[in-house]
Amino acid sequence: MARDIKTIAAIAILPLIMMPFMGLTSIYVQTLQQGVAVVINEDPGKIVIGDHVFTTQQLVNEIENALKSKGFIVTTHNVSRFDIKVIIPKGFRANISSFTRLALIRIIKAVGSTKANAGESAVASVLGSFAHEVAVAKVDYLGRLARVKVSPSSVLDPIIYTTTLVGPSGAAVSVVESFRVMLGRILAFSLIFVTTPSIAYITDSVVGEKERKTFEALLATPVPRWSIVIGKALSASLIGLATGLADAIGLLLFFAIPSMTYGINLLKLLTPTLLAAHVSAVYLSVLASLALILPIVIRSGSYRVAQAFSLAIIGVASIVFFIALYANIGALTPSLRYLLYVIPYSHAVCMIKQAVLGEVWNTILHSLILVGEIAVLLAIAVKLFSEEKIIYSKT
Amino acid sequence: MAGDGAAVRLRDVVKVFGKKVRALRGVSFEVPRGAIYGILGPNGAGKTTTLRIIATLVRHDSGYVEVLGHRLPDERNLVRGRISYLPEDAGLYHRLTGWENLLYFAMIYSDTLEEARRMAELGVKLSGLSERDIHRKASEYSKGMARRVALARALMVGAELVLLDEPTSGLDVFSAYSIRKIIKNFAKSSGATVLMSSHNMLEVEELCDRVILINKGSIVAEGEPAELKERAGAANLEEAFIKLVGGVS
Numbered sequence: 001m002a003r004d005i006k007t008i009a010a011i012a013i014l015p016l017i018m019m020p021f022m023g024l025t026s027i028y029v030q031t032l033q034q035g036v037a038v039v040i041n042e043d044p045g046k047i048v049i050g051d052h053v054f055t056t057q058q059l060v061n062e063i064e065n066a067l068k069s070k071g072f073i074v075t076t077h078n079v080s081r082f083d084i085k086v087i088i089p090k091g092f093r094a095n096i097s098s099f100t101r102l103a104l105i106r107i108i109k110a111v112g113s114t115k116a117n118a119g120e121s122a123v124a125s126v127l128g129s130f131a132h133e134v135a136v137a138k139v140d141y142l143g144r145l146a147r148v149k150v151s152p153s154s155v156l157d158p159i160i161y162t163t164t165l166v167g168p169s170g171a172a173v174s175v176v177e178s179f180r181v182m183l184g185r186i187l188a189f190s191l192i193f194v195t196t197p198s199i200a201y202i203t204d205s206v207v208g209e210k211e212r213k214t215f216e217a218l219l220a221t222p223v224p225r226w227s228i229v230i231g232k233a234l235s236a237s238l239i240g241l242a243t244g245l246a247d248a249i250g251l252l253l254f255f256a257i258p259s260m261t262y263g264i265n266l267l268k269l270l271t272p273t274l275l276a277a278h279v280s281a282v283y284l285s286v287l288a289s290l291a292l293i294l295p296i297v298i299r300s301g302s303y304r305v306a307q308a309f310s311l312a313i314i315g316v317a318s319i320v321f322f323i324a325l326y327a328n329i330g331a332l333t334p335s336l337r338y339l340l341y342v343i344p345y346s347h348a349v350c351m352i353k354q355a356v357l358g359e360v361w362n363t364i365l366h367s368l369i370l371v372g373e374i375a376v377l378l379a380i381a382v383k384l385f386s387e388e389k390i391i392y393s394k395t
Numbered sequence: 396m397a398g399d400g401a402a403v404r405l406r407d408v409v410k411v412f413g414k415k416v417r418a419l420r421g422v423s424f425e426v427p428r429g430a431i432y433g434i435l436g437p438n439g440a441g442k443t444t445t446l447r448i449i450a451t452l453v454r455h456d457s458g459y460v461e462v463l464g465h466r467l468p469d470e471r472n473l474v475r476g477r478i479s480y481l482p483e484d485a486g487l488y489h490r491l492t493g494w495e496n497l498l499y500f501a502m503i504y505s506d507t508l509e510e511a512r513r514m515a516e517l518g519v520k521l522s523g524l525s526e527r528d529i530h531r532k533a534s535e536y537s538k539g540m541a542r543r544v545a546l547a548r549a550l551m552v553g554a555e556l557v558l559l560d561e562p563t564s565g566l567d568v569f570s571a572y573s574i575r576k577i578i579k580n581f582a583k584s585s586g587a588t589v590l591m592s593s594h595n596m597l598e599v600e601e602l603c604d605r606v607i608l609i610n611k612g613s614i615v616a617e618g619e620p621a622e623l624k625e626r627a628g629a630a631n632l633e634e635a636f637i638k639l640v641g642g643v644s
Contacts, residue, residue: 213486217548220450220480220558221503222472387452392412 019250020257035083035115037072039063043092049134050141056088059130066122072115083110084119096134099142132156167357180269183252184356187278188324188349190251191285194244195317195345198289199310201236206297206390207306216391225385229298233290233378240286241279248282277355277363281348284370288344289313291377295384302393317345324349344373401461402428402556402588403449408458410444410612418444420612421458426590428555431582433603434592435636441612442592443483446558449590450480463555476504479554483561485545487533493544494519494529497551504552518544518551521577539570546574550581557581559591563598571595578602596632606632610640 039060047054063086064074072083087106096103105127109116136152143150167173209215218228256267296309320343323329329340329350340346347370354362403426410419419441426432434442447453449462451471460467462474487496494515501514519529522543533541546562562578563571575598582589582602593599599606600620608616608623616623616639620632629635 212489213482213484214488216452216482217480217485217500217545219452220475220478220482221500222476223503224472388454391447391452 013246016246016250016253019247020253022254024257035067035070035072035113035119036079036081037064037067037074037119038079038082038085039067039074039076040078040085040087041076042090043088045093047093047097047134049097049137050144052137052140054130054134054137056093059088059126062126062130063123066126067119070115070118070122072119081110082108083113083115084108084123086123099138176269180271180274180356183269184274184353185325186251186255187248187274188281188352189321190248191244191281191324191345191348191352192318192321193247193251194240194282194285195289195314196310197243198236198240198286199293199306199313201239202232202290202293203297203303203306203310205232205236206294207303210390219387219390226382229294229378229382229385233287233294233381236290237283237286240289241283244282244286245279248278271355273358273360273363274352274355277351277367280367281351284351284367284374285317285345285348287374288348288370288377289317291374291381292344294378294381298381299384299386299389300393316343320345320349324353328353341369344370344377347373400427401425402430402463403590404459404461405445405449406459408445408448408455408460410441410448410453410455417612419448419455422609422612422614423458424607424614424617426588428588429586430604431589431602432591433599433606434590434609435594435596435599435606436592436609437640439611440609442609443560445609446480446560446590446592449556450478450558451475452480477554478556478558479549479552480558481546481549481560481562483564485542485549487536487541487544489534490532492530492532493522493524493536493540496533496544497522497529497548500548501551514551514553518547521550521581522547523573523577537570539566539573542566542570543573543577546577550577550585553585554587556588556590559589561592561594563593563595571598575601596636600632608636608639615639 041056041060043056045056047056060076067074067084085106085108087108089104089106092103092105095101105123107120107123109120135156139150139152139155165173165175165177167177206215209218252267256265259265292313293306293310297306300306320340323340329337329346330353332340347366350366351363351370354360354366403424405425406423407421408419408423409417409421411417422441422445434445436442444453448455448460448467451462451467451474454468463477465471465473467474487493488499491499497515497518498511501511501518502508505511505514522529524540524543528536528540529544533544536544542562546559549557549559559578563574566574578589578591579602581587589602591602603620605617605619606623607614616626618626623639624630624632624635627635627638629638
């Protein structure tokens with residue numbers, strides 16, 4: 001460990017500094033970006049529906065204000081370079097006041113523009129509001145014509161619905177819980193960072209010791225082979241834990257700092273159970289990575305072979321962690337679920353997700369299964385331990 | 396088997412690496428307890444393979460191997476606690492001092508820290524390094540100094556059988572002389588059995604009671620240095636070596 005203090009410090013401190021910085025700049029840079037929006041009104045004039053009077057200029061003004069609030073420079077003249085162009089075409093007034101036709105608005109977005117989608121969303125919101133106002137006017141007019149008392153909302157929005165969030169016990173929970181679930185996904189995904197460093201440490205611990213010519217003398221001593229295997233795994237796991245936690249904190253800050261600009265403090269959602277589950281999941285994921293690569297490293301004694309297998313392990317781990325970001329493993333089809341459960345990382349992910357939901361026993365169950373899988377892998381590593389293979393393999 | 400006088404007994408030992416490399420082709424010899432034996436041979440003769448088999452690091456493919464009364468490979472765990480082994484390229488842990496390197500190994504062979512410290516202090520004496528040098532980082536050592544600490548590490552543990560693979564390989568005259576002196580003094584005082592491989596004829600003549608000549612995995616000759624010289628009709632051991640080994644190839 002003394003040998004790697006500078007390296008460990010760099011690996012641990014780097015994400016703590018870089019990731020929050022990345023989160024801040026990702027928000028800040030977006031605000032610095034200025035988009036250009038063009039709004040063309042080819043059909044100026046009034047829109048009359050019964051007693052209600054609108055103008056296309058009113059619509060243009062609302063679109064302009066919405067785009068300006070998103071950081072756009074808005075012009076009503078045609079320019080060659082723009083991010084988004086909104087055209088109110090000729091015939092719009094006649095179509096929108098008709099009871100049998102639809103009114104068209106053309107939106108043109110520049111390909112590759114990062115602001116265009118935000119602009120489109122703003123314009124769509126304005127058009128939705130304007131369309132609603134026009135629809136209310138039409139219903140009111142038709143009701144008067146038919147001499148029927150009509151409530152526009154009962155015609156336009158006949159169905160309303162409510163949404164209630166419930167936890168695993170069935171009791172209603174607040175919206176904050178949904179953010180906690182999102183936090184759980186972020187924490188589960190952060191486990192992806194723990195696999196690579198751990199594998200590098202253990203490979204160096206075995207192959208490196210062989211290269212430094214200290215292994216052969218050690219192998220001839222009475223030290224039990226399981227002691228060598230477990231000792232190397234445990235020392236590498238502590239280094240992996242330190243760097244894994246630093247990565248997780250960095251990733252949390254990467255999301256938390258921008259979220260604060262929207263008034264959401266993700267860090268407040270961390271409960272002691274969730275913290276404990278996450279730290280345990282990080283450590284067990286590190287141990288799992290070590291246990292997976294150890295039999296390969298011990299048997300081959302080669303950096304090249306270890307590197308090839310480590311890529312495979314990282315690949316499998318990445319798949320599991322990406323799944324964690326978008327899906328619940330427990331909700332997958334049984335065949336896929338049980339297949340994933342064979343992979344140690346799936347249980348690490350489930351530990352965090354169950355802790356997020358307050359399911360302590362399920363969290364413990366997954367941790368015990370994971371510990372069992374690690375124990376089996378380490379036992380295989382001890383069984384496969386061959387002094388001859390280590391001594392004679394090419395590094 | 397224990398107590399019958401043989402520290403090492405090999406009978407028709409064969410070792411093949413892969414499918415083609417026959418490192419040992421039926422090697423047989425015995426090393427009595429308390430003796431100092433040398434194994435001589437050209438590069439690739441099978442010296443290191445022989446030592447590694449006795450050190451329990453390599454399994455022989457056929458034949459009989461017995462070390463200190465224990466059959467290998469079945470009783471290798473019992474053997475490891477009673478032998479020590481100095482590989483040809485033995486390294487030290489560079490970020491530890493010489494003292495820490497000795498203490499680390501001493502702790503493997505000791506039950507208490509106190510016992511380990513005493514063993515490491517013996518190691519310091521055996522190495523001949525000064526108080527200042529033993530507390531320097533191993534990365535600062537010259538080749539000779541590192542070798543002395545590595546040798547001391549092998550000798551200090553009180554093993555009944557000490558295996559040394561080319562202990563003076565690559566060292567200058569002065570360092571090689573120090574190493575030989577350490578081995579000679581140790582062997583005299585401890586009564587341990589020493590089995591060492593070497594290319595250095597002077598070293599073998601000076602240190603060894605008997606010499607085993609090996610070439611291409613087979614034993615060519617065995618005897619006391621004077622015996623071998625007489626048998627080969629040679630003036631010195633080097634000439635005897637060339638005549639006897641060369642005669643086989």
